[in-house]
Amino acid sequence: MPENDQTPLLYDADVIPIPNIESNSLSKETQKSSWIFYVSAFAADLLLLSVGSLNVFPSVVFPILKNNNTDINPFGEPMTPIEESIIMSVSGISALISFLLMAKISDKIGRKWSMVGLGVSLVGSFTALAFGTHVYIYMLAYFLNGFFSAGIMINVSIYNSEISKEDNRAWIGCIVGLSMPAGNLYGYIFGAIINDNVKLICLICALPCVLHLLLAYYLIESPTYLTSKWRKVEALKALSKLRRYTNYSDIEKEYQSIEDFSFTGNDIRKVTLFSLFKTRVSRKALLIGILLFAAQQLSGSPIIIAYLVPIFNDAGTLLSGNIISIIYGSLQLGVCILATFIVNWFGRKPLILISTLGCAISILFLGAYFYIKDNNIAPIQDIRLLPLACIVLFCISYGIALGPIPMVLIGELFRNEQRAMGVAIITIVFCLVSTGNTFSYPQLKVLAGEYLSLVLYGLITFVALFLLFKYLPETKGKSFVEIQEILSK
Incomplete structure (x- = not known):
């Protein structure tokens, strides 16, 4: 701990009002979370929720x-069409800027005040979209929305993982994944x-933020932060509110575990961009990660989600685009819930391959219909x-694997320090691919028709299937060591 740290080592009952009951271990009973945690x-x-609703604006607005x-x-x-392309693509550019800056901002001012x-x-931004009467307002608002989203x-994601305990971190993470x-x-x-x-659509979509x-x-505030x-003292107070502790020793034990984790490994040498390309293992991990997210973007999913209503209104099906969008949204939510249960049963690779094949076939047949x-x-x-x-x-197909699993996999492919x-x-490449995808x-669609766009997505997804x-x-x-050994072959 720094020499100038003036943090008292004894607790103040006025700061952390917990009964002084002695305990030698952190029992499951005292690990339970309080209502304020939820x-x-x-x-x-x-x-x-608001970010997810913004993603479907091309369908509804x-x-x-x-x-x-x-x-x-x-x-x-x-x-x-060119104005639409610009509006859709500028958010990818600002998202890239946000990914580069926001983590540092969050570490500076904290998770709570960042949110x-x-x-x-x-x-x-939603208010600007609601009352905007010129396309340039939408371009600016979408640029800002990309950064904010x-x-x-x-x-x-960081906040929920940091306030959770080991026994509820998994399902809290699942709820985060279901929110979009x-x-x-x-x-x-x-x-x-x-x-x-x-105007009314924009204001209603802003309600979750309000x-x-x-x-x-x-x-x-996050105790880890x-x-x-x-x-x-503030970290101890935060823990006392987030947990239903009954004694000081338990809260001290959790604080100590957070402190040990936070300051372990700070002496690891700095990893640079070029160091990732020095070994076969890190190069392969990087290329697999890029391939996964490129397949995710170019499967057509972002376009399907964004343009579902107009696509199916143009298709002339028995149901309107609005009805199909609600069916799709409900099914998507259900499949995401299912995916959290089956990913550890079947393994990552089989699910990814089945998922990619299903996406390729369905998007090709949809293109053939058009x-x-x-x-x-x-x-x-x-x-x-x-x-x-x-x-x-x-x-x-998309919901069982190609949507949720790539983020899990990239966390498993790299060494801790890398x-x-x-x-x-990978995020930078993801944003660049997303920008090109939404702009094009x-x-x-105007130059060649709906069918060519969908057929191209299908063919690209088949190529991704072969590479995966x-x-x-x-x-x-597999342990992290075993995964590194597999990548070295």
Whole structure:
């Protein structure tokens, strides 16, 4: 501990009001979390609901902005494809900036105030979208939204993991993973109910952020963050609120474990970008990580989620795009819940391969349907259920593995000291691929039709399937040392 640290080593009962009951071990009973822990976790996850609803704006808001009816279109004229491409792609650029900066900002001001600041900022951005009457306002708002959304994803994930105990960290993490799909469904539902009022849709999507700010009073700062700043009394006070402790020795034991973990390994040599390319193991881990996230982006999932309503309105199916979007959102949420249970049963690699194959087949058949429809090759009355079948297969396939597992895998592929740098590089590539993907789709749709975009996604996914089959290792039940040995071959 630094010499100038003035943190008292004795507890003040006024600061941490816990009965003075002696205990020699941290029992399961005293590890239970208090109600304020659940309120804090819930309040943090509310931000992800708004981010998830923002992801489906191209489905629920953009059709209004492209409408010729000036009574409902706040722009007064239809949005052009190039304007749509710019709006969609600028968020990827700002997300990249956020990923590079937000972790440092969070370490500087804390998790709580980072989330509160991002919540206020996102409400302001939603308000700009609600009352904006020019496309340039949307471009600026989407640029800012990319920064805010990435920052929220970073801080909420870190915050929930740091306030959780070992026995509830897994399911709290699952709830974090479910918050974005729940936000997608939230946006789809209200987009279907209010399908001609941009202002009302934007304000409703901002409501989870507003509720987060109302609950901010109950947010407890992360004990891990406080410990890293040598703020011992505040860390102990935070732990006393987050846990149902009955004695001082238990709270001291948890604080000590956090302190030991926080300051262990600080002497490890700094890992640079170039050091990742020096060994075969780190190069292979990096390339596999990039391949996983490229496959995730280029499977067509971001486009399907964003443009689900207009895609199915154009398809001329038996159900409207709004109804299908609600079906998709509900199914997506259910599959994400299922994925948390089956990933350790079947292993990472088999699930990834099955998932990628299902995505490739479903998106290719959907592209074939649009080709038949657009070129009047055959009557589509007899195959109108095909798009619905394709989207159900795609949702299940993507949700069981290609969506959730890549983030798990990149945490397993790198050595401890290389993980932060490796994830940072993969994130940069992810943002660049995402930006190119979202910019090109509206242009490609206008130039070549819906079917060509979907067929390209299907073909790229088949290529990814072959590469994953050849290079992706199975990490189920393997220690970090064993995984490194597999990568060295």
